Amino acid sequence: MKVRLSTNFFEDVKSILTTENCNKILLETASTTVDRLQSMKNAFEGFEISLEPILSQKLTELRQIKSAGEIEKIKKAQEITDAAFSHILNFIKVGKTEKEISLELEFFMRKNGSEGVAFDTIAVSGKNSSLPHGVPTDKPLAHGDFLTMDFGAVYSGYCSDMTRTVAIGHVSDEQEKIYNIVLKAQTEALKTIAPSVACKDVDKVARDIISDAGFTDNFGHGLGHSVGLEIHESPACNTRDLTPLKAGMLMTVEPGIYLPNKFGVRIEDLIVVIDNGYQNLTKSPKNLIIL
Numbered sequence: 001m002k003v004r005l006s007t008n009f010f011e012d013v014k015s016i017l018t019t020e021n022c023n024k025i026l027l028e029t030a031s032t033t034v035d036r037l038q039s040m041k042n043a044f045e046g047f048e049i050s051l052e053p054i055l056s057q058k059l060t061e062l063r064q065i066k067s068a069g070e071i072e073k074i075k076k077a078q079e080i081t082d083a084a085f086s087h088i089l090n091f092i093k094v095g096k097t098e099k100e101i102s103l104e105l106e107f108f109m110r111k112n113g114s115e116g117v118a119f120d121t122i123a124v125s126g127k128n129s130s131l132p133h134g135v136p137t138d139k140p141l142a143h144g145d146f147l148t149m150d151f152g153a154v155y156s157g158y159c160s161d162m163t164r165t166v167a168i169g170h171v172s173d174e175q176e177k178i179y180n181i182v183l184k185a186q187t188e189a190l191k192t193i194a195p196s197v198a199c200k201d202v203d204k205v206a207r208d209i210i211s212d213a214g215f216t217d218n219f220g221h222g223l224g225h226s227v228g229l230e231i232h233e234s235p236a237c238n239t240r241d242l243t244p245l246k247a248g249m250l251m252t253v254e255p256g257i258y259l260p261n262k263f264g265v266r267i268e269d270l271i272v273v274i275d276n277g278y279q280n281l282t283k284s285p286k287n288l289i290i291l
Contacts, residue, residue, distance in 0.1 A: 063229070066248050070158060073156040118151075125139060129265075142168065144169055149164055162269065166289045190280070224237040245273045
């Protein structure tokens with residue numbers, strides 16, 4: 001492998017292509033902006049730029065299976081994330097704001113080896129926890145709140161992802177019931193994960209449990225997604241993805257129930273598919289924690 005330092009990327013690439021007598025460029029359309037496409041057309045005038053999706057499809061397929069080295073990096077990212085959860089349990093108290101919880105999680109992960117955050121940290125409580133992708137606010141934690149935290153670290157470029165929901169002070173019968181339904185949905189879905197099982201079939205196990213409990217309309221997202229260099233990769237465990245699981249695939253398993261203007265619960269683990277099932281990379285406890 002030869003490494004070259006580039007001062008003018010397009011010109012340097014054009015020089016290499018000319019030297020190698022290449023006149024066709026395949027473009028990864030899935031991650032190219034209109035502005036960058038126009039810049040490439042200008043820079044590579046005289047070359048054929050193909051926008052056929054074959055390159056994006058091939059790269060997506062190649063990235064679905066992680067190498068042993070990639071999995072080790074993701075494991076390390078998840079270790080940092082698990083440590084952050086253990087840390088935050090001693091930080092959470094009535095009166096702390098959602099923003100304070102979010103910032104403390106991010107600070108701890110960065111201080112302990114994370115290169116940044118895998119995505120914008122979610123820390124939402126009370127009614128705000130009914131928003132699956134809620135944004136932390138200045139709302140202080142109150143007695144009786146559920147607090148949902150969705151966060152991830154980055155190690156050597158690779159992401160982790162986990163979610164835990166904890167209770168502040170006490171839980172109502174309804175809160176405990178919903179928590180246990182979500183936990184059962186996740187536990188049963190995990191049992192089905194193995195090579196050759198279709199992604200949509202894993203989703204169905206969790207979705208059926210939640211639907212049978214009477215909350216069909218309160219689980220509005222897919223069960224999970226792959227993770228790697230990006231926080232959302234292919235395949236995904238949802239109602240449509242027919243992709244069969246294969247050893248080396250990473251997948252989140254994150255069922256949830258969200259009751260509008262009341263509260264929400266989500267529990268998320270990160271797993272890797274192995275020859276005889278799966279390995280759970282998330283080590284944080286999933287029992288209902290009341291702080």
